[in-house]
Amino acid sequence: MSADYDAIVVGGGHNGLVAAAYLARGGSRVLVLERSPVLGGATRSEETWPGYTVSTAAYVCSLFDPRIVDELELRDHGFSAYRKEPASFTPLADGRSLLLGSDNAQNAAEISRFDEADVEGFASFERNAETLGAEVYAHLADDEPSLASVDPAIRDLFETSVASFIERFVATPVLQATLATDGLIGTYAGPRDPGTTYVLAHHYAGRIFGEQGAWGFVRGGMGAISGAVASAARAAGAEVRASSEVLSIAERDGSGRLEVRCADGSAYRARSVLSNADPSTTFLKLCDPDALEPAFVARVRGWRAEGVSIKVNLALGELPNFTARPGTEPQPHHRATVHIAPDVDYLQRAHDHARSKGASAEPMLECFMQTPTDPSLAPPGKHILSIFAQYFPYSTASRWSLDAKHAAVRTIVETLARYAPNLPDIIEDWDVLTPADIEARIGIAGGHIFHGELLPGQIFEHRFPVRTPLAGLYLCGSGTHPGGCVTGIPGRRAARAALADLRAAV
Ligand SMILES: Cc1cc2nc3c(=O)[nH]c(=O)nc-3n(C[C@H](O)[C@H](O)[C@H](O)COP(=O)(O)OP(=O)(O)OC[C@H]3O[C@@H](n4cnc5c(N)ncnc54)[C@H](O)[C@@H]3O)c2cc1C
Numbered sequence: 001m002s003a004d005y006d007a008i009v010v011g012g013g014h015n016g017l018v019a020a021a022y023l024a025r026g027g028s029r030v031l032v033l034e035r036s037p038v039l040g041g042a043t044r045s046e047e048t049w050p051g052y053t054v055s056t057a058a059y060v061c062s063l064f065d066p067r068i069v070d071e072l073e074l075r076d077h078g079f080s081a082y083r084k085e086p087a088s089f090t091p092l093a094d095g096r097s098l099l100l101g102s103d104n105a106q107n108a109a110e111i112s113r114f115d116e117a118d119v120e121g122f123a124s125f126e127r128n129a130e131t132l133g134a135e136v137y138a139h140l141a142d143d144e145p146s147l148a149s150v151d152p153a154i155r156d157l158f159e160t161s162v163a164s165f166i167e168r169f170v171a172t173p174v175l176q177a178t179l180a181t182d183g184l185i186g187t188y189a190g191p192r193d194p195g196t197t198y199v200l201a202h203h204y205a206g207r208i209f210g211e212q213g214a215w216g217f218v219r220g221g222m223g224a225i226s227g228a229v230a231s232a233a234r235a236a237g238a239e240v241r242a243s244s245e246v247l248s249i250a251e252r253d254g255s256g257r258l259e260v261r262c263a264d265g266s267a268y269r270a271r272s273v274l275s276n277a278d279p280s281t282t283f284l285k286l287c288d289p290d291a292l293e294p295a296f297v298a299r300v301r302g303w304r305a306e307g308v309s310i311k312v313n314l315a316l317g318e319l320p321n322f323t324a325r326p327g328t329e330p331q332p333h334h335r336a337t338v339h340i341a342p343d344v345d346y347l348q349r350a351h352d353h354a355r356s357k358g359a360s361a362e363p364m365l366e367c368f369m370q371t372p373t374d375p376s377l378a379p380p381g382k383h384i385l386s387i388f389a390q391y392f393p394y395s396t397a398s399r400w401s402l403d404a405k406h407a408a409v410r411t412i413v414e415t416l417a418r419y420a421p422n423l424p425d426i427i428e429d430w431d432v433l434t435p436a437d438i439e440a441r442i443g444i445a446g447g448h449i450f451h452g453e454l455l456p457g458q459i460f461e462h463r464f465p466v467r468t469p470l471a472g473l474y475l476c477g478s479g480t481h482p483g484g485c486v487t488g489i490p491g492r493r494a495a496r497a498a499l500a501d502l503r504a505a506v
Contacts, residue, residue: 004257007274010275015488077229083209085101099325134205140482180347182204188308217370258273274476317427319334322419365416449484450478
C-alpha cells in the first residue's frame with residue numbers, strides 16, 4: 001500500500017526545494033525525497049573538514065531570482081547575500097595583473113596600464129553585456145519560453161563566439177580573456193566556438209544585488225540558500241526527507257496517479273511528481289523509457305551533457321601570496337574571483353587540448369575565497385580556496401581513476417602556484433569534485449554542472465519542457481528553462497504548472 005500526496009518532488013536540490021515551497025504554499029500536500037543525506041544538490045554546504053563550512057559545488061550567486069526571495073520570504077528564513085568586490089583579479093606570469101570592480105576610476109587606472117584605448121572599450125563592453133543579460137533576465141521566468149520573443153539582434157549575438165563578441169570592444173589580451181571566461185563556465189566549448197556569447201549573456205542575467213550581472217556570496221555559504229528554501233517549504237507544511245533515493249516513477253494502476261518507489265522499499269503516490277533530477281536520470285533511469293515516445297527518448301539520448309568542470313576545495317593555513325600583488329594579509333584581490341586566463345589563445349588551447357588529449361595541460365582556473373569576507377566559515381586564521389577548473393571531460397579515457405584524479409589536482413595546483421608560489425606549502429587539506437564525482441556525489445548524470453549545455457539548441461524552448469510526455473510528471477530542475485546556475489526558476493515554473501493542473505483537475 002503506498003501513501004498518497006498531492007505532489008512528490010524527487011530531489012532536494014535548490015530547485016526541488018523551491019518547487020516544494022511553492023506547492024506547499026499553494027495548499028498541496030507535498031513530500032520531497034532526496035537521495036543524499038545533504039540537501040541542496042549542487043547548492044550545498046558541508047563540513048568537509050572539522051570547523052570548515054565549504055560550498056562544495058556552487059560557490060557564487062547572481063541569478064537567484066529576487067522574486068523568489070520575496071515570494072517565499074526567504075530573508076525570514078536566514079537568506080542573506082553580499083556583493084563580491086572587487087569582481088575579478090587576473091595575475092600574469094610577468095608580474096603584471098588586472099584588478100576590476102565596480103569603481104570606474106579604479107578600472108580605468110588598471111586598464112590604462114595596459115592600453116588607454118581599452119578604458120572606453122571596457123565601459124562599452126559592460127553596457128553591451130548588461131544589455132544582453134537584461135534581455136535574458138526579462139525571459140528567465142517565462143512560462144512558455146521562446147527565442148522568438150527575444151530581440152532579434154541579441155538573438156543573433158547568442159549564436160556567436162564569445163571571443164568575437166569581446167574583440168569588438170577591447171584589445172588587451174588579459175582583459176579579453178578575463179571577460180571571456182563568463183562565456184565558458186561549465187561549457188565544453190572554447191572561446192572561439194559559436195554560441196558561447198549566450199553563456200556570457202546567461203552569466204550577466206542575474207539581478208540578486210539589484211544591479212544587472214553583479215555576483216556575490218551568500219552569507220554562510222551556498223548551502224544557506226537551500227537551507228532557507230527548505231525552511232520555507234517546511235514552514236508551509238512540506239515534508240522534506242534526505243537519504244531517500246527514488247528508484248522509479250511510473251503510472252501503475254490506471255488511477256491517474258504516479259507511483260514513486262524508493263530504494264528502502266517504500267512507495268508513495270501522487271497526482272503530480274516533479275523531478276529535480278537531470279533529464280537523463282529522470283527519463284532513462286527513473287522512468288521506463290519504453291513508456292515514452294521513441295522520438296522523445298532519442299532527444300534525451302542526444303542531449304549534450306558532458307561535464308568538463310572540476311572543483312578543488314582547499315583548506316589553507318594562510319592566504320595565497322601572489323607574485324603580482326605580494327602579501328598574505330587580506331587585500332582587495334583576495335576578495336575577487338582570481339582568474340588564470342592570460343589570453344584568449346590560452347583558453348582555446350585549454351579546450352582544444354582536452355578534446356585531443358582528454359584533459360587540459362594548462363587549465364582555465366577561476367578561484368574564489370569567501371573567508372576573507374566571512375571568517376565564520378573556517379577556524380580562526382584559516383582560509384578556504386575553491387578552484388573551478390576546465391577542461392576535464394567526464395568521458396576521459398582514464399574513467400577518472402584515483403591516479404587521474406590526483407594528476408588533475410596536481411595540474412591545477414601547479415598552474416595556480418606559478419602565480420602564487422606559496423600555494424603548495426599552505427594547503428592543509430583538500431577535496432575534489434571531478435565530473436565523475438559530480439555524478440556520484442551530487443547525482444547529476446555526466447557531471448554537467450548545468451544539467452546540459454547552455455548553448456543554442458539547448459536554451460529557451462529547446463530545453464526540456466516542465467510538462468513532460470508522462471502525464472503528471474514535471475521537470476523542476478536545470479534541464480528545463482532557464483537552465484543551470486542557482487536561479488530557483490525551474491522549480492518555480494514547474495510548481496506553477498503543477499498547481500495550475502491540480503486546480504484544473506478539481
Ligand atoms: C562544481 C559546481 C560549481 C558550480 N558553481 C556555480 C556557482 O558558483 N554559481 C551558480 O549559480 N551555479 C553554479 N553551479 C551550477 C548550479 O549549482 C546548478 O546549476 C544548480 O545548483 C542545479 O540545481 P538543481 O536544483 O536544478 O539540480 P541539482 O543541484 O543537481 O539537484 C538535483 C537533486 O536531485 C537529487 N536526485 C537525483 N536523483 C535522485 C533520485 N533518484 N532520488 C532522489 N533524489 C535524487 C540529487 O541528489 C540532487 O540533490 C555549479 C555547479 C557545480 C556542480
